Amino acid sequence: MTSMLPRTEVATLDVRTIRADFPVLSRKTASGKTVVYLDNAATSQKPRQVLDAMRTVYEEHNANIHRGVYEFSERTTAAFEGARERVARFINAPEPREVIFVRNATEGVNLVAYAWGRDNIKSGDRIVTSVLEHHSNFVPWQQLAAETGATIAVVGIDEDGRLDRDQLRAELRKGAKLLALTHTSNGLGTINPVREIVAEAKASGATVLVDAAQSVPHLPVDVADIGCDFLVFSGHKMLAPPGSGVVWGRASLLLKMRPFLYGGDMISRVAIDTTTWNELPWKFEAGTSAYVDAIGLGAAVDYLQGVGLEAIHRHELALTGYLLPKLLATDGVVVYGPKDLADRVGVVSFNIEGIHPHDVATIFDSEGVCVRAGHHCNQPLMNRLGTAATTRASFYLYNTFEECDALIAAIGTAKRVFKI
Amino acid sequence: MTSMLPRTEVATLDVRTIRADFPVLSRKTASGKTVVYLDNAATSQKPRQVLDAMRTVYEEHNANIHRGVYEFSERTTAAFEGARERVARFINAPEPREVIFVRNATEGVNLVAYAWGRDNIKSGDRIVTSVLEHHSNFVPWQQLAAETGATIAVVGIDEDGRLDRDQLRAELRKGAKLLALTHTSNGLGTINPVREIVAEAKASGATVLVDAAQSVPHLPVDVADIGCDFLVFSGHKMLAPPGSGVVWGRASLLLKMRPFLYGGDMISRVAIDTTTWNELPWKFEAGTSAYVDAIGLGAAVDYLQGVGLEAIHRHELALTGYLLPKLLATDGVVVYGPKDLADRVGVVSFNIEGIHPHDVATIFDSEGVCVRAGHHCNQPLMNRLGTAATTRASFYLYNTFEECDALIAAIGTAKRVFKI
Amino acid sequence: MDDMYRDYILDHYKNPRNFGELDGATHTYHDTNPLCGDEITMFLLVDDHDTVKDVRFTGRGCAISQASASILTEEVKGKSLEELRTIDREHVLQNLGITVSPARVKCALLSLKALKGSAWGLTEWPGEQSTGTGTA
């Protein structure tokens, strides 16, 4: 625990004021307890500002985008394309047209697998990924490999949950067409040093997709700095509504790719026998976009930038630095993932010996504490850890030290109920 | 104009009360005119009831669905799966698990094209569709045909915009693997008699997909009665948010199909080398669903059923029956599509000679009248009609006779501006 | 919580009855709860008169899934395959004797699913596609 931050260092984040923006955080559960929401890696709560931005569209000028010549459509289109520009700036994308709105990170990975993968992965090619991957950044590649006759290599981790860089280098040396790697692990909280890794992978000739579903909400992420070719994330994990997600891709690659979904809005000209495609980004946005969700994502980006991603990360690390030693000091508790705060985000996976995570979560719930129990869409990782499931607490900007205390207290309750 | 309804017959629909549920309908445009929203075929407005249902999730119990063991997640899951059951009942689906939530009708068609089409359409197979199709129910099949070596036959229309049933029968006789047909045309308002057509197609051995994007919002639609195999529609055209859409499919087909998008939630078990899929419908819902949008769709279904689809259809026909003769009586106005109300829904396409639809829409906008101008994602149809674009007014339950008058008046303005 | 984690539930969890593999089983079925990775394998020894002579289960998972399996096996032994048909979801939930929250119902029913799967290959499991594998 070398880089543990003292509790006082985070006074910069005015959590009380932030919490006032999130009505759901003051709700009580059926058991009469105020909710302690620690399932942010699954999805985040939404501030008034985001909900109001969406409601404003519906109540003031809702109309379908792009194709309307009238004022309401123009206003809604401007809000939608404005959200794209905000998102582009947020991740430092060279051009807004490289930002494609999709439903979620999962659709983003599939878009790349279908539209880039089917033309670029051939029999005998090698896809490299890791045991840390969420199913959404693993199964699409596994299936693409099965379909094309490519092989898939899964890089392992050390005891602390850190990626095996030597194995990764060895795999890259063998020649990889694609590296599909998560930025931060939703199961363990590990941060992969993607900048260094991407440099190595690009040097070896691989195309690189980074799954940033757990990093863009919590850390400053800069696609130009990372140097990857594709990056995907989900709005719902970063204060925006479910239904908003992004795949960022280098324009040079996106321009060469075939489309993914076909239909309205993504075409330039349709004739009975042949069709030409629209410009970027619309070539990849077939049909009516979830434009209000995307506008919500734009508002969420504003909110996050208002608070500051550095400050959010520091706050979550402070919470982690507060919780981890308490967990490690609790009898019968096993903690997974890096113990050094320098290598991690605010995702804490643990188990209580003798109590299945499902039972832990049920008992926690009776105390108002919301945590995730299960494999976290990380079955290969769970196999590697030798467990079927873990209990996972994950932080966001509105969480407090008192909520960490509530979690520790709930562990006591669970042990009492199970007579451990 | 044989079955024109007199204006008084629609007193059953209390439009004044309905309009009070839609805040946007009382907004003024920049030109100071109260908006006259006649672009419902592009997207509909949303009532308070739908917006409130969504806000309630965010403010009361938001959490990710399915995987959470705690109360908030259970409540959100129940609301989401409850929406699925409502939608299933709404279209009389035999089982809720046949209802798959997607972003929009476009994604629905693509889902079927990728997950059913790639395994069932082979070189030399024939796909039958029509010149009435929206690009979203044409381009996916055109591209699938190009990829597989199948051929695509496009059934034409008569002078009134009605499907050429003889040509369709001839095409089916030649043997078709798939019939992909729209229920009602977004360009002309034509209703295709899908029940009869589907019976003929099924008898000839074809699988049938019905594009119900323009019918489910406006008419009672019953998938069991229609007898098709797949049916797609979009929530945003039926009072629900963009981001909610549905593909309904027969369980027997869905069970045999490969998945479409791969990732979290759609799996049963993931190992490094092989993955098994979740049960229906989740096998087709990879990643975090746009669950709040889906819940909004459930609330929209409740609202529509509260008003009654028969009543809505009658109201829209009454408006059409009021507008059409006025349009036909206006000098220089060309009306496209069926003139007989029995064959149509409330979508009215027209042109003013000497003024391009874009200019028409711009001038209408200055009067507060929102209509669509363009090809309506119907380029093959526009070619058939011998025009690049039309002006289109399309009704919904909240439109009024006064709004029809405003449209007619705006035509006068356009002619004055263009000195015609 | 004491509503759910009663003493006898915890006892069945910590000391499951009929736990282990069954050599010479005539019917087996393995199933998992995809949400959490709970696993149950059911082993039946069915004689020529279609009577369940012996039953065992193996598995890992939460207290609810394992206790439910343990309780279910106690009930099954000596019954005919025909009689097994009458054991349905409601029956299992009632036999468990506790109120199970919606997210946990799948846990409580996993053993029933494995039982039905072993007895008839899951044709008796309405509205759900087979996700398990078995032999019979």
Place this chain on the structure above:
Amino acid sequence: MDDMYRDYILDHYKNPRNFGELDGATHTYHDTNPLCGDEITMFLLVDDHDTVKDVRFTGRGCAISQASASILTEEVKGKSLEELRTIDREHVLQNLGITVSPARVKCALLSLKALKGSAWGLTEWPGEQSTGTGTA
């Protein structure tokens, strides 16, 4: 509305200058506005000194796209290819002399896009992929 549909706009629309195909054109480019189906084909006759000796356009579409094309052709004749580079979006919009609403900007700029496409194959059209086809 009178702001947008001024007399000279309507005049250029109804009586477009330099309208028609250009036999012997050295450069042509065809482009469409995918939103509405407006079409413009630009024909240039460029001599050995890179000077535009003649220009024509054909097309169909709204008053804004056709008037903009007509006005643009008037300006181009006699200019060198190098001079054409200085004609940018702002210039065209300003030359049009009216305030164009956001949805109509594409209409107003379609002819410029076709011009740039004919002159240099659209390498001068920043941030947009070629959707047209041409020869030069």
